[in-house]
Amino acid sequence: MVQENIVIEMRDITKQFGTFKANDKINLQVKAGEIHALLGENGAGKSTLMNVLSGLLEPTAGEILMHGNKVEITSPTKANQLGIGMVHQHFMLVDAFTVTENIILGSEPNHGGVLDRKKARNEIQKLSEQYGLSVNPDAYVRDISVGMEQRVEILKTLYRGADVLIFDEPTAVLTPQEIDELIVIMKELVKEGKSIILITHKLEEIKAVADRCTVIRRGQGIGTVNVKDVTSQQLADMMVGRTVSFKTQKKAAEPKEVVLSIDHLTVKENRGLEAVKELSLDVRAGEVVGIAGIDGNGQSELIQALTGLRKVESGTIFLRDENITNKKPRKITEAGVGHVPEDRHKYGLVLDMTLSENIGLQTYYQKAYRKNGLLNYTVMNEHARQLIEEYDVRTTSELVAAKALSGGNQQKAIIAREIDRDPDLLIVANPTRGLDVGAIEFIHKRLIEQRDKQKAVLLISFELEEILNVSDRIAVIHQGEIVGIVDPKATSENELGLLMAGYSLEEARRELEKAGDAHE
């Protein structure tokens, strides 16, 4: 058998944190010039494995070989010297620096300590043209688009002479169109002789671009397959360990009266520009309306306006017949609105307080929790215990600090708190971010349950799959406006992608027809 050129081999890699084995004897072989996908759920251990390869972590056991020779990758610098570069999921960029400064940081061209900016610019320009990675060298990172940020991250690795590039969940923040561009870039890199390791949990991407795929589950390597020899379903089953159903079971929606009525809402963001522009939308009792869109198109400001945390410049928000425009958050909550915020650590929980106090965070001031003017912790704790059991929140007790719980359980606690108040309108933002499949299933079930109880649910998410799965109607937001409302059963990810990029519904449909014709 011909031994093809294996660039990287990770043998029996084990990484232990205390008693927890993040990687358990994993084997990985990457051939020269291939795009090798690393598939696994959140928390499966893929990032850990790549952190070992890129020098950020030291393995507890096992060895790494490059071109057949054993190497010790003790730091990111060492990894860079060996030609391994990491394109991080959460970009490691300094917002206050320019693109050039970010790329050269740590390997600066200089004369006796003084920076040689001209040389830096020239080198970056050359690399940029060679690999088709267009960037603006003098722009400040805080001002550039997410797509450009990613290109800067890629250039960082190429500037340091990377031959093996590791992409960690690169498409999490990109539009479908930007994802297509990235796929072109990756294929270009491979043509120029690079090898790519792609960490992802998105099956479509693996099918679109990878040559081979290694599946990791709960810290262990499950197997390596040729991508064209397997189906997405097979990959999914390997990833999860059981047959996965892609669609949540639900009966058809029967929406009744309007619960939330947003009319020509205009909201400004922090710098004074309009983030939400004359937006109008209705949500009825008994339906889930999903708002799809790329992060930064007004979703945050919309949610803040609906929950009373941001001023409404013009327009109205009605909850049934009550005008809740510009009312205080507590009044809105009391009027019947529940809210699961997008960043549970920052906005949803006070991590250092007990789980019980967090569950009581919205209701602690009410009469039921008082006794002789003081807080009645007995009642609060009892209530918490009840909800913990009902929602299957895994914790040793309600008196444990919230920070001790896993992400999934924290989210369950927040959802328990909000749904328990029986709100007429439930607003959820990115509810399943960072959670494993089990928790995701649980939460989606609960949202549909609410809808079946004739409540209104407004779901804002950056995950198209989630939107398509859960919503009864999908509204696409772009630059603060709703550019189209579609039926999830009748639309496609491509159509949604175009809408998210700003096309109107007719334009999007025309584009897709054209593309469809072109494929004939």
Add this chain to the structure above:
Amino acid sequence: MDTLELIALILTSTLVYSTPLILTSLGGTFSERSGIVNVGLEGIMVMGAFSAVVFNLTMSSSLGAMTPWIAIIVGGIVGVVFSLFHAVATVSLRADHIISGTVVNLMAPALGVFLIKAWYGKGQTDNISQNLGYFSFPGLSDIPIIGPILFKNTFLPAYCAILIAVLAWFIIFKTKFGLRLRSVGENPQAADTLGINVYAMRYSGVLISGLLGGMGGAVFAQSISGNFSAGTIVGQGFISMAAMIFGKWNPLGAMGASLFFGFAQSLSIIGAQLPVISAVPPVLLQIAPYLLTIIVLVAFFGKASGPKANGKNYIKTK
């Protein structure tokens, strides 16, 4: 006195009172650019003042006119040593930056007075004989109009401080060291992934602030107070921090802001000799620098944003 003399007086007093602030605010800039808040600058100034005075009293007979200048360097070195405590506590031992800085501020006057009592048997030193007097630039002071104002009987350390400010600006924005220092204050994790030693950079930032703060205290003691006691440094360290914020963590900005605050401080001393100002009740002039500091800080609402990772301890996961 005539207008020219008046202007010269104002300018020179401003330079005298600004110099300690310039030096210390530059120190604060280096520290905070690397991400370590250093409220202990007040205490470092105290140690700088203390060591300079003690050195001056001890060595003035042998070193003569050079004494105060060497004492400034001594003050700087003592500042470095003292700031090491803050550096170790915040960078390596994860202490709260503000608490650690406050410890420095509590320790310095206590230690200083303790040592004074141990060595001299009283709570306040004698006055130094060799102070940083006035200096006239040869030749330059004869230029009409600007000569008498800028170059005659002026305060030489001020010009040195201004030069140091320019040098600091160059280092922070034009050199490899400066780029890495700033990266560590903005996004230490990113810097870490690029192989930069976050701990080492932060130590440098704090130690440099110790050097400059100590020098600032040394200049203050040898030009303004003339001796050392518990009441030598009263808030100058904090005013320097305000100057740093006012100057947006840019050495040249900090210098400008320090000149402004120095001007305010000098008014309370020379105010009686100036028209208009002499009519203002002295207490107002006394509280003016402090009040001004507050007003300046308030006016910077929303615009004052320092290095992004300032004040946050960095912990490496391995």
Add this chain to the structure above:
Amino acid sequence: MNDRSEKIRNLLVPVLSVILGLILGAILMAAFGYQPIQGYSSMLDAALGTQRGIGETLRQATPLIFTALGFSVANSAGFFNIGLSGQALCGWVVSVWVALAFPELPKVILLPFCIILGALAGAVAAAIPGFLRAFFGTSEVIVTIMLNYIFLYLSTFGLHEIMPASYRSSLDSSNTISQSASLRLPWLTQMFGGSRVNAGLFLALIALVVVWLLMKKTTLGFEIRSVGLNPFASEYAGMSSKRTIILSMVISGALAGLGGVVEGLGTYQNFFVQTTSLTIGFDGMAVSLLGSGSAIGILLSAVLFSILKIGGLGMQTGAGVPFEIVNVSIALIIFFVGINFLIRLMMAKFFGGKKQEEAVVTVEAKPANQNQEGGEL
């Protein structure tokens, strides 16, 4: 992570910090030719050896309890109030001034009146940085320190220029207040050998209980803690960060003001020009940090610090050791509390083995998140 070992470590940190601070102080004394043993025994002698000494120690602890409580309430709200000296000074000046202005009123009216106005003065003084932080995001660290100096100079100005001459007994001090405004209790004074201990002590103990109740059992306390730990989630939960911050500063300032009130109406019975910021300000902060902000902790720390302070005077007279060594030791103690990570690590290493050590390094050591700008709202 072992919950029990964490609790033990929490208790041991202050104890070890004190021991280390005192040991280092002793080393410093020895290094300059003083006798540490003689020094510390004079200290204990002066502070606890006589009835009078104990009285003075209790008297010294009284304002420290107030300022420490003031610091801890603000700290719970995420606010670093180092303006305690200025706020205490306001309380002192106002309470004495009012006492001098209405000497004829009966005690049952005048005394509470002076106390309340003194507390109010402190509250107003602290409301300023609270307001600035809530509405402008201004750093309270610098503002409170600047206010300390402003109040200091204004208080001197007030005594010299604004106070009616009839209130002054000399250039730099006011008259003694009348009995009807005094916190002194004859039986207390007698019990403790003629020291200046006064009813303020009882007020302080009551304050300890009240503040404990407030923080642990009321909705306001809940809100203060919540806003201090996570202002964002608190806003989402319907709390007003702005209102809570200002309220917590008002309470903090009132407590500091009471610290000044007991100095004015209890300890000194008058007001005189101050040359530096009141020491009970920073000392109160030290007491709170050492006591980990808890009621019992503050009580014990306040007594300990008072022993050091009163004893320190005795050390100077009895063993010739400069009084400042006490302040050096206090700074060292707080330093060790600040780097408690090291102490926890040492303890885990010696008593817990590798697993404990790892727990301390990764889990227990929370990265501190303080912004000199005072944090965002």
